[in-house]
Amino acid sequence: DQQVKQNSPSLSVQEGRISILNCDYTNSMFDYFLWYKKYPAEGPTFLISISSIKDKNEDGRFTVFLNKSAKHLSLHIVPSQPGDSAVYFCAASGGALAPGQLTFGSGTQLTVLP
Amino acid sequence: NAGVTQTPKFRVLKTGQSMTLLCAQDMNHEYMYWYRQDPGMGLRLIHYSVGEGTTAKGEVPDGYNVSRLKKQNFLLGLESAAPSQTSVYFCASSSPSLGKAKNIQYFGAGTRLSVL
Numbered sequence: 577d578q579q580v581k582q583n584s585p586s587l588s589v590q591e592g593r594i595s596i597l598n599c600d601y602t603n604s605m606f607d608y609f610l611w612y613k614k615y616p617a618e619g620p621t622f623l624i625s626i627s628s629i630k631d632k633n634e635d636g637r638f639t640v641f642l643n644k645s646a647k648h649l650s651l652h653i654v655p656s657q658p659g660d661s662a663v664y665f666c667a668a669s670g671g672a673l674a675p676g677q678l679t680f681g682s683g684t685q686l687t688v689l690p
Numbered sequence: 691n692a693g694v695t696q697t698p699k700f701r702v703l704k705t706g707q708s709m710t711l712l713c714a715q716d717m718n719h720e721y722m723y724w725y726r727q728d729p730g731m732g733l734r735l736i737h738y739s740v741g742e743g744t745t746a747k748g749e750v751p752d753g754y755n756v757s758r759l760k761k762q763n764f765l766l767g768l769e770s771a772a773p774s775q776t777s778v779y780f781c782a783s784s785s786p787s788l789g790k791a792k793n794i795q796y797f798g799a800g801t802r803l804s805v806l
Contacts, residue, residue, distance in 0.1 A: 582732075585730070608793045610793065610794065617800070618799055618800070619780055619797030619798050619799045619800055620733070620780070620797045621797070622794045622795075622796070625793070625794065674738065674740070674746065675740065675786055676721045676738075676784050676793060677738065677748075678735075678795060680725075680732040680734075681732055682730055682731060683732055
């Protein structure tokens with residue numbers, strides 16, 4: 577049973593606009609959340625993370641929001657650029673997972689149109 | 691500045707053949723992981739290791755074995771390959787001692803395996 581879910585397999589956004597990628601989780605004991613970005617034929621690369629004690633973390637054009645009561649997090653990319661086109665994975669750690677272990681969502685393919 | 695290196699990058703096997711995937715990291719990380727990625731399934735953990743000489747099962751361990759004889763290397767073995775093991779395999783590493791970065795895993799570029 578998947579504990580981290582990304583319900584949108586794909587998202588298309590115009591260049592310069594905001595991209596919002598969503599992620600839901602079921603385990604309230606998760607205490608750390610991460611977003612990874614993956615280009616074709618490459619491994620996932622870490623993008624941004626947030627601890628469960630925070631509700632927002634910002635890094636340049638990327639902001640992650642965490643809503644613990646809704647068990648929901650989102651990644652905002654503003655402004656979106658064609659180079660942001662990639663698959664984005666949400667991941668979580670903590671709870672009953674082993675130390676350092678992450679559980680991943682199924683990913684969302686973001687396409688930024690020029 | 692290699693990070694995590696996986697070999698080979700591509701491989702085609704026939705059903706029943708065996709092979710070993712090699713993962714090497716030069717970041718002195720204690721933890722290492724093997725994942726498989728299938729369409730619509732995200733990354734699923736096969737096996738992991740929290741230190742030299744120790745391994746543990748992940749979410750989908752059946753049909754695979756692993757070994758961590760040296761801290762920098764993590765091997766994934768398929769003893770008798772099956773078509774269901776056709777996938778892209780990723781290795782990752784992390785360190786529990788890196789403060790806020792302790793949960794960040796660093797990935798290799800992947801091995802694309804086809805089993806016919």
